[in-house]
Amino acid sequence: MMRELVGPCVCCAKDVYCTDGFLNGIVDEGKILCFDCQEKRKSDWDTKSIAEDEKGKCTDT
Numbered sequence: 779m780m781r782e783l784v785g786p787c788v789c790c791a792k793d794v795y796c797t798d799g800f801l802n803g804i805v806d807e808g809k810i811l812c813f814d815c816q817e818k819r820k821s822d823w824d825t826k827s828i829a830e831d832e833k834g835k836c837t838d839t
Contacts, residue, residue: 789815 782796787803787810794803794810803812 785810787812787815789819 784794784796792812794812
C-alpha cells in the first residue's frame with residue numbers, strides 16, 4: 779500500500795493522506811479538509827467554502 783502525506787486539514791490540523799492514488803479528504807479552493815470535518819460541516823457545504831473557515835473552527839452540526 780502506498781501512502782503519501784498531502785497536508786493538514788484546515789479545520790482540525792489532522793494529517794490528510796493520499797492512499798494508493800485516492801485522497802482521504804477533499805480539496806476546495808486549494809484548501810484540504812479531512813472527511814471527518816467535512817461531515818461535521820455538511821449542512822453549510824452549499825453556502826460556505828472551506829476557504830471561508832478559519833483554522834480550528836469546525837462547524838458542529
